[in-house]
Every structure is written in C-alpha cells, then in structure tokens.
Amino acid sequence: MTTFSEHTYAASVDDQPLRARGGSIGFDVARAPHVEGRLEIAIPDAELLELLDPRIAQRVLIEVAAQFSNAPDQSRTFDLSLRSRTVSQDNATVELMLASDEALLGDYAPLQDDLGALPHQRSLRAVINYVLGKVLGASLEASPPHDEDVRVLLPATNLSPNSGFRTNTAGWIGSGGALTRVAGGPEGSPFYVRAAVGGNAGGVFNQGGETAGVTAVTVVGGQRYRATLWVRASVAATVSLNIEWVNASSGFIAATIGPAVNLVANVWTRVELTATAPANAVRAGTYCYRTAGSWPAGATFDAAAHRFSASPVDDADTLFEWFDGDKPDTDLYGFAWTGTASQSTSSRIVLISRSPDLLRWQAGRSALDFLRPIVQSFGYRLVCDELRRWTLRDEHYEAGGSLSVLQGVNIISASDTLDRASEETFDAAVTVYTWKDADGNEQREVESFALTDPPKQVRRFERTDTPYPGPGFSAYAVRRAQGRGRTLTVTSVADWRSQAEQIVIARVEGAPTLAGSIQALEYDLDRDEMTLTTRTVDLPEGAIALLPGTINALPGTINSL
Structure with a gap:
C-alpha cells in the first residue's frame, strides 16, 4: 500500500507573511540555544525587508501543517528570534538564521x-526567574x-553571646521588668523572651554595651555592623531596632x-538596621x-534570634540568618562557640566550598554565562523551547511520547x-574554575569526579571567568x-x-x-524529512521496552513479565 504525506510551511514577521522556500529547524540537547533554524524566503518588498532586522530583536513565526495518508494530521509552531539576515541578489532570496531565547540571554550583560x-x-528557581524576568520578562514553567x-x-x-536564650535571659532586660523565657521561636531559635510592656513605651533591651563581661557585644570603631532581631507584639504597634x-x-x-x-498583632517580624560604629x-x-506612644494595659512584647555581626559594604550575606554555637550543623554549615556556651561569640563555619562571588553578576558577563555554571553545578540544564517556554531539566528528563x-x-x-575515542565518552572529569573576586584577586578552584578508580578516560573542563559554584559539575x-x-x-x-x-x-x-x-x-523543510541523532543502548530480545503499550498497561506484575 502506497503512503504519502504533504507538508506546508507558513512564515511571518510582525504578522506580515513571508514567502518561505525552504530551510531547516534543529534541536540539540548539548547546545544553547536549544533550537536553531535557517529559513530561506523570497526577497520581500523594501518595507518588509526593513522589518527583517536582527538588531531590533525581531521574531519570526513558522507554522507547519502536515497531512498523512495513514495517520492523523499534524501541526506545529516555532516562535524564534531573528539572529542574522543575508540577502542574495543572485538567487533573489533572503536567508534568515533563527534561534530560541537562550540566544537573547547571551546578548544581555549588565x-x-x-x-x-x-x-x-x-x-x-528564584535566581533564574530574577534573570529571566530582568532580561526577557519571562519565568520558568511550573514543571518540572x-x-x-x-x-x-x-x-x-555572631557577636551576641546569649542570642538564643538557651539557658537564661542573661544580658537582656524588659522595659516593664523581668523577662519570661518561652520555648520556641522563629528562624530555628530555641527560645524567645517575653516582656510585659503595658503602660510604658519600651520593649526589650540587649545590654551588650553596659559592661565588659560574658554578655558584652564587643565592636571596633569605624567598622560597619548589622543587627537583626525577631519581634512580636500582642497588639499592632510601630517599633524600631536601635543600637x-x-x-x-x-x-x-x-x-x-x-x-x-509596623507590627501586625501576634505575627513575628524581623527588624534590623546597619550602622558604622563611632571611632571610640x-x-x-x-x-x-x-x-x-505607650503600650496598652496588658500588652506583651516578644523577642528572639538576635544577631549582631560585622557587615562590609556589598556583603553577600544578604539573608543574614540567625545562628549561635548550638545551632544544629547542616550540609552547608557547622556552628560552634568560641568559648563558653551562651557566654561567648559563636562562629558559622563553611563546610563545602562555594564562592561568595557566585551570585555576583559581573559587569559585562552575559546572562547565559552567569546562569549556566550555577545551573549545571546542581546537575540541571536551562532550556527554552520553540514556544518560548523555559524549563529546568535534570538528567532524567524525558519529553512526552x-x-x-x-x-x-x-x-x-x-x-x-x-x-571509544569520542570526547563525549568518559568516566571521570576534572573541572578547573578561575575568576577574579570582588576585590580583583585571582581565584582558582578544582573539582573532580570519577565513577571508578582508576578511571578509564578523563575529560578536563576549563571554566574561565567563572566563580566556583561548589562541587557538582564534574559529576x-x-x-x-x-x-x-x-x-x-x-x-x-x-x-x-x-x-x-x-x-x-530503533531497529536497523x-x-x-x-x-x-x-x-x-x-x-x-526542503525535503519534508527529519534527521535524528540518538544516544542509545542495546536491548535484549524480550526487554520490557519492546513490549506493546506502556508498562502500566501490561498484565501481571513486573516479576511475571
């Protein structure tokens, strides 16, 4: 039985039709842009030709319709940015080079x-959406x-010794008298303190400056500091944190x-300020x-999770999270007291290397080059498809069907x-990162990963002008x-x-x-054909993948197949 198919192509720019003569559209998982195209059109009139200018961020729409004698009709749309235009007077044609929106990320740099x-x-996701929103007004799809x-x-x-009130309220007072220590609190704090403030205008006071001793908060004149405190009031009120x-x-x-x-009644709120210590x-x-004003009768005021730390200009520690020496260690940080618990400063120790320059988007560095090492260090790829949909894909991602x-x-x-000699085949990798930090100093980090020891083939990657994102890319x-x-x-x-x-x-x-x-x-688009390149493995006869239907449609259990 003879089968046939008919494919038609319509192209347009700014809703103005173009006379398409042929071309190609390609996808590649190892490439950014993920989609690239070449479209050949007949030379249009002068006004339309002027629209085909890649310098004005123009877009080209290609719509495909296909009919098959033995299958349902198909259609597909490609919305791609115009990257270049070449006019051939000899052939009376214009060649348009097109790409998905990763190319636009490569164009933009602060x-x-x-x-x-x-x-x-x-x-x-929030970091990616910040960049996509700033450059393109776009954001990631919800899935994956x-x-x-x-x-x-x-x-x-943290220069505040008794910031978590783990055993007592030493070094703290309330404007209405003694403080009450209560279990729980925001941001992982183990306890908070409560002050009875009815009838007065105060709140809570950390006596770090009162006298030298175990509860003192020591500072250096001329240095910049940041203080934060979580507070909650039983009534709505306006407060400020002061040093x-x-x-x-x-x-x-x-x-x-x-x-x-402005505090909402019974809601924890973080208050803060940054200031430079006087010289003396x-x-x-x-x-x-x-x-x-004053607090109404019976009002209470709670405080928790005090942090007082040096904070240089353009400090990358924007989250400024609370900690003390007894905070449980995480995969990223360890915590320790420098002396006696709750009577000394506490330290936060970095457990894995991840450059503080990672999220400093350097002047002149493209949005694509800024995001790529961050995304890849976690084993993901950032992909834009032909309909301008952005997704974050891991190694297990599968397109439908x-x-x-x-x-x-x-x-x-x-x-x-x-x-065997292909550069795409290796079981170990070494990645070298080099960059200049915020102070202009040269930095270098090396990470590696191997499936077996010793490895059979090692691939080396050089990442110049790329702050170290932490381990992950080599794996x-x-x-x-x-x-x-x-x-x-x-x-x-x-x-x-x-x-x-x-x-x-595939059976060949x-x-x-x-x-x-x-x-x-x-x-x-000239021959109505497609060429696909696959990364494949051999399947034995009888493999589940060769059975008709989906695995969920098969009878019995997987052990009985």
Missing part, C-alpha cells in the same frame, strides 16, 4: 556588577518543579535609630522600642557508529556521558510530534534493537 540575585539565594538552595557560603561570627554605642569607660556615645516597622566605640547594646524507527518501514537512511558531566559512544543517526519522513529528549526505539540492519533518547533532531 554594565556594572548586579547583586540582585543575592536576595533570592534560597532558591535556584526542580529547585535547590543556592546560598553563597560565608563564614560569620547604643558605648566607649571603654562604659560611657554612652550615641544611638543609631533604625527604620520604623568598644561595645554596643541593641534595643527595640515603640517609636511613639515516544518514537519508533524501523528499517524498511519508516527509515530513509541510517548509520550506526561506535566510538553532572560524567553522568551525562554514560551510555554515549554508540550513536544512531536516522533520516525519515518528518514527524512533527518528535522532540529532543524523547524516547526512541546489522545492529541489535536499540533504545535511547533523541539527542539532536533536525527538520529539513
């Missing part, structure tokens, strides 16, 4: 260091929902008044009081290549290299449902049945 990603460092903690890792010291600076004779020097903060300051006390290609059925031509590269070395390239009639990273089952002469995923896919 004119000065951009620290806007730092406040989003709890979430990789992958996310990671991308905090820059910095050692720090009292004290000299070596315990004499009051001055007070720095923080911004007014040696200690500091922190207090949070009402900005005006599947494709079968069979010799003598739907294959026009095929080649099967095995290559990511090695995992992606597994299963490579056997490449199947197949040409068939264009199936417009095909996607990169789609499952494919001279090879076992192969299963894998589409790594590269190119549609030929």
